[in-house]
Amino acid sequence: xxxxxxxxxxxxxxxxxxxxxxxxxxxxxxxxxxxxxxxxxxxxxxxxxxxxxxxxxxxxxxxxxxxxxxxxxxxxxxxxxxxxxxxxxxxxxxxxxxxxxxxxxxxxxxxxxxxxxxxxxxxxxxxxxxxxxxxxxxxxxxxxxxxxxxxxxxxxxxxxxxxxxxxxxxxxxxxxxxxxxxxxxxxxxxxxxxxxxxxxxxxxxxxxxxxxxxxxxxxxxxxxxxxxxxxxxxxxxxxxxxxxxxxxxxxxxxxxxxxxxxxxxxxxxxxxxxxxxxxxxxxxxxxxxxxxxxxxxxxxxxxxxxxxxxxxxxxxxxxxxxxxxxxxxxxxxxxxxxxxx
Numbered sequence: 001x002x003x004x005x006x007x008x009x010x011x012x013x014x015x016x017x018x019x020x021x022x023x024x025x026x027x028x029x030x031x032x033x034x035x036x037x038x039x040x041x042x043x044x045x046x047x048x049x050x051x052x053x054x055x056x057x058x059x060x061x062x063x064x065x066x067x068x069x070x071x072x073x074x075x076x077x078x079x080x081x082x083x084x085x086x087x088x089x090x091x092x093x094x095x096x097x098x099x100x101x102x103x104x105x106x107x108x109x110x111x112x113x114x115x116x117x118x119x120x121x122x123x124x125x126x127x128x129x130x131x132x133x134x135x136x137x138x139x140x141x142x143x144x145x146x147x148x149x150x151x152x153x154x155x156x157x158x159x160x161x162x163x164x165x166x167x168x169x170x171x172x173x174x175x176x177x178x179x180x181x182x183x184x185x186x187x188x189x190x191x192x193x194x195x196x197x198x199x200x201x202x203x204x205x206x207x208x209x210x211x212x213x214x215x216x217x218x219x220x221x222x223x224x225x226x227x228x229x230x231x232x233x234x235x236x237x238x239x240x241x242x243x244x245x246x247x248x249x250x251x252x253x254x255x256x257x258x259x260x261x262x263x264x265x266x267x268x269x270x271x272x273x274x275x276x277x278x279x280x281x282x283x284x285x286x287x288x289x290x291x292x293x294x295x296x297x298x299x300x301x302x303x304x305x306x307x308x309x310x311x312x313x314x315x316x317x318x319x320x321x322x323x324x325x326x327x328x329x330x331x332x333x334x335x336x337x338x339x340x341x
Contacts, residue, residue, distance in 0.1 A: 006057060008042070009289070012064035017288055017298060019071040020273055021306040021335040024052065024091045024292060025061045026068070027075050029333045031272035032262070034085045035075050039063050039103065041292065043092040045121055046158030049186060051229035052091045055158075057292040060092075065099030069106040074304075076112050079270040085115035095124040101136060108137040115139045115266075119184075121157070122167050130173045140180040142219070143171070146188070147195030148202060156192070156232070175211055182217040187243075188235035189223060196220065204254050219260050220247065273333045275305055277325050282340050285309065287319045299323070299337075307335040315339075 011017045011025065019026030028036040040062045043054040076084055086107050088094050097103070107113050118133075122143040133141070145167065146156050154162035174181045183203065187196050203218040222243045223235055247258040262268070277283055285299040285307050297309040299321075309315065309323055323337035 006060050008060045008062055010062050010064060012067040015288070018300060018302075018304055018306040019063060019068065020075075020304050020333055021275065021301070022298065022308055023334050023336075025063055026306070027071055027273070027333075029075060029079075029273040031269055031274075032267050033079065033081045033083055033270050034087055034265075034267055035072065035079075036087050036089050037068065037072065038090045039065070039068055039088065039099070040090045040094070040097045041092045042096045044096060044124060045093070048156055048158055048230055049188065049223065049232045049235070051224070051226040053228060053230055054092050058294060059290060059292055061292070062097070062099075065103040065106060068099075068103060069110075072107065073110060075273050076110055078273050079112075081270045082112050083114045083266065083268075084110075084112050085117060085265070085267075086113055087117045087119065089119040093124065094118050094120050095129070101132070104133075104136040104138060117142060120144075122170055123163070125170045125173075127173045130170070130177060130179075134177040134179055138179055140182060141174055142182040142184050143167075144184050144186070145199060146185045147192050148198035149195060152192065152195060156188075171206075175206075175216065180214055180217065181211075182219050184219045184221060186221045186223050188232045189238055191232055191235045200250060200254060200256065200258075203256055207256060213257055217260070218256060218258060220258055275301075275333060275335055277301065277335070279325055279327065282322055282324050284320055285323050285337070287315045287317055287321060289317055301335065305335060307337050309337050309339065311339050313339065 024041055025038050041054065041057060041060045046055045104116060107116055116138050117140040118138060119142045147153050150162055150164040153164055154160060171181060185196060185199050206216050222240060223237060225231055225237055244259055251258050283301060285301050288298045288300055291298050291308060295310055295312050297311060297315050299307045299309045301307050322340050324340035325335060325337045327334055327336035
């Protein structure tokens with residue numbers, strides 16, 4: 001684990017930061033029945049391929065569960081759908097979130113939420129915790145694994161040791177519950193090619209043991225390089241068209257379903273949680289606090305929307321400034337802006 005003295009900012013009723021609009025904290029909506037919820041920015045690993053560079057932040061953030069539930073209820077009301085999936089996918093590790101039990105139990109009390117899924121590296125799971133997750137009402141665990149070689153896993157995850165045998169036992173423990181398991185490797189072309197083949201072989205074995213779709217799924221991800229992320233040395237990006245052609249050939253060879261799309265997760269369009277401003281539009285915002293990075297700030301557009309403001313010039317808390325929106329995604333409810341005259 002990478003140890004730092006990074007301060008942790010807890011967001012709740014006292015600070016009252018809106019939880020719509022930010023990419024790293026709160027609720028991300030892409031106009032479907034899936035709400036991507038991000039409660040925390042702390043991670044127990046320092047993955048060399050992390051697209052958000054978790055572990056490098058100057059400040060970390062946590063949304064208190066009661067406060068987060070209020071905003072999730074708002075989003076559910078907007079979406080007007082009876083089959084909402086809440087996917088807990090933080091810019092960090094979900095099992096470092098101290099309010100997890102309260103959050104999951106609160107989600108189960110919202111009638112229109114049909115599915116609760118979670119993204120994790122799996123290394124903090126135990127048989128006891130898995131049983132608790134099942135009793136709390138979790139439906140699916142998505143767990144990252146990029147090789148069947150223990151030292152390679154440690155290298156990719158930026159740690160000295162990686163207990164692969166324990167993780168494989170964790171898979172068995174999950175498969176013995178009512179929860180579904182999705183193994184989600186990232187394919188670093190030219191680096192972990194053998195690792196991907198070994199994971200597919202493992203999936204074929206589990207399939208032969210009777211763990212079929214949707215109980216057991218394999219969701220191979222295409223490696224992408226992001227401006228704000230860390231990069232795997234020697235790994236190559238590839239076009240999605242080529243990536244899917246390769247997966248199709250592997251499907252034909254193994255009999256596994258490897259090309260996953262929205263229909264495979266019952267994802268469909270709904271009313272979007274949509275900001276009122278558009279790209280290149282200007283507006284007044286109030287600076288609330290510094291964000292994760294030196295030049296990143298959290299500001300407030302109105303009572304529902306937070307804005308990530310990027311500024312090389314230091315900004316002060318409670319300062320009112322005019323900004324120009326450089327990102328306003330109707331399919332992703334994210335607001336990013338820069339100061340403007």
